[in-house]
Amino acid sequence: MTWTVDGVRISRVVEHVMPFPVDFFAEATPAAVAAEPDLALDFVDAHGRYRMSLHSYLLEVDGRRIVVDTCCGNGKERPLIPDFHRRTGPYLADLTDEGFAPDSVDAVVCTHLHLDHTGWNTRLVDGAWVPTFPRARYLLGAADLDAWGRSDDPLHAPAFADSVRPVLDAGLVDPVAGDRALADGVELRATPGHTPGHLSVWIGDRCVITGDVLHHPIQCRHPEWTATGDGDPDLARATRRELLETAAASGALVLGTHFAGSSAGHVVRDGHVYRFVAED
Structure with a gap:
């Protein structure tokens, strides 16, 4: 999939797609999910589970190559989530096929540090985790660096150790506090709640890469639903509503960081909530 917005070329590399249970959103019920028939196939499977995609967005702007989010990675010890554990996928080959060979990448943005x-911030070389993108600057939320750098969370502390600490030690990290220009017309905007330093990527007001402000299109209809892993649920809800309002008012192309199918569409107001209209 490719899109061009205000001269910025955007493509996508999918690492894998997997089902998530209904209770991934604390307030969800099977009946509420089944009541959204327009989400069938691309976004909800035949068993009523959410289809969630793990993918990176690749931006080409002014001759620069930028990778947004780096998925799970290969060979990482993630026993608590079998689908993430010791993966052996073709991500790097797929990235290279899209014209983003690792040594050609100028910047890596992690919307947050889950x-x-x-995962693909680093790869295993001779028994050590080393930066996958040796020429790139890694732009990471400052508040996330602080929070996860001190955390002993059994899911995310190991990921910090093998996927964040090595790029910090290599001197490749630029901490981001608040909004920040990334390239001409491309901006990182602070969207806290899911994590304290969460970032979303905007191209003017015409396109947004959501990160985990939205995990799934059903949250457009139910912005009050909180996801497993939301660090501050109330703030996450407020941030989500603000992003949805902005995207609906501007007609922005919405690129969901975990949306399956084409991952792309538009948010339209539907009463007091919203509806996601997917693009083919």
């Missing part, structure tokens, strides 16, 4: 957004 394990499924940082």
Whole structure:
């Protein structure tokens, strides 16, 4: 899939797609999920589970190559989530096929520092985790660096150790506090709640890469639903509503960081909530 917005070329590399249970959103019920028939196939499977995609967005702007989120990675010890554990996928070959050979990448943005957004920051070479993108600057939320750098969380502390600490030690990290220009017309905007330093990527007001402000299109209809892993649920809800309002008002192309199918579409207001209209 490719899109061009204000001269910025955007493509996508999918690492894998997997089902998530209904209770991934604390307030969800099977009946509420089944009541959204337009989500069938691409976004909800035949068993009523959410289809979630793990993928990176690749931006080409002004001759620069930028990778947004780096999925789970290969060979990482993730026993608590079998689908993430010791993966052996073709991600790097797929990235190279899209014109993003690792040594050609100029910047890596992690919308936040959870394990499924940082894995390919590093790869295993001679028994050591080394930066996958040796020429790149890694732009990471400052508040996330602080929070996860001190955490002993059994899911995310190991990911910090093998996927964040090596790029810090290599001197490749630029901490991001608040909004920040990334390239001409491309901006990182602070969208806290899921994590304290969460970032979303905007191309003007015409396109947004959501990160985990939205995990799934059903949250457009139910912005009050909180996801497993939301660090501050109330703030996450407020941030989500603000992003949805902005995207609906501007008609922005919405690129969901975990949306399956084409991952792309638009948010339209539907009463007091919203509806996601997917693009083919």
